[in-house]
Amino acid sequence: MIKIQKTEADRPSLTFSRKPRKGLDKLEEATKALKEHYYKHKAEIDKNGEKFEFDPDLYAHKDIKDRLKYLQHGKCCFCEAKIDHIAYGDVEHFRPKAAYKQLESDDYRYPGYFWLAYDWDNLFFSCQMCNQRHKKNLFPLLDPDTRMLDPEGDLSIENPLFLHPVHDNPENHIVFIEEVPRHLPDSIRGKATIESLGLDRPKLNEDRRSSLQHVIDLINIIELYPDIPEMKEYHEQAKKYLAKTIFDLMKPNAEYSLMFKSLYKQKIKGIIEN
Numbered sequence: 001m002i003k004i005q006k007t008e009a010d011r012p013s014l015t016f017s018r019k020p021r022k023g024l025d026k027l028e029e030a031t032k033a034l035k036e037h038y039y040k041h042k043a044e045i046d047k048n049g050e051k052f053e054f055d056p057d058l059y060a061h062k063d064i065k066d067r068l069k070y071l072q073h074g075k076c077c078f079c080e081a082k083i084d085h086i087a088y089g090d091v092e093h094f095r096p097k098a099a100y101k102q103l104e105s106d107d108y109r110y111p112g113y114f115w116l117a118y119d120w121d122n123l124f125f126s127c128q129m130c131n132q133r134h135k136k137n138l139f140p141l142l143d144p145d146t147r148m149l150d151p152e153g154d155l156s157i158e159n160p161l162f163l164h165p166v167h168d169n170p171e172n173h174i175v176f177i178e179e180v181p182r183h184l185p186d187s188i189r190g191k192a193t194i195e196s197l198g199l200d201r202p203k204l205n206e207d208r209r210s211s212l213q214h215v216i217d218l219i220n221i222i223e224l225y226p227d228i229p230e231m232k233e234y235h236e237q238a239k240k241y242l243a244k245t246i247f248d249l250m251k252p253n254a255e256y257s258l259m260f261k262s263l264y265k266q267k268i269k270g271i272i273e274n
């Protein structure tokens, strides 16, 4: 997981082409309708809950999905796997739109963050595996009493346990020990994100391992026979190649770039600069 650069200016505009709503923004209009419905029946909805209906043709519209995919370099916002070639990928809601749970064992609470169903800041491109886990509508907060269930309320008072791919920098919470993600000792948010999204699931670890292997092989070559003078030139060449390789692998468009950044900081930087 890495920080994603995404602003409101990046959102594609979907507008009505016919009167009477010609030129109006479809996502904004849909959000307005949901809010109007909520405020009209607020007492009833707050008391008994309600399952809101949402339109996937809007939040997962091709233009929206394509733009998210582009901004995320074709990678899942959580596990950083490249999705393009193996699956279609999903448009994921960071704050769950229909219902939410504080704990896995809780019952669903309705409605969820319905007013964010079409909110650009809340939408991400994700792989099906991460989305399915996330779709369980688990959205724990550090302090459940701060949960903001009013569409006009201030969401910044909530402290979600899951890392937000735009507002948080996952690098400050998650590191990798070779292919396995670990939370930093004082980050309960890194811990919750790894555990709830299954970022250390075996299949993913296996896939990361195969991406990592040739870099590890290269390191092993460099560390072989350190005291033999005849090997020096050979080691220098390998170091140059390692430097070029790792800088490409740490770029935001590279698959599993955070894993390579961790390895760079822990080991490769020292080897290259030595």
Ligand SMILES: [Zn+2]
Pocket (backbone or CB within 6 Å): 076, 077, 078, 079, 080, 081, 126, 127, 128, 129, 130, 131
């Ligand atoms: Zn994923």
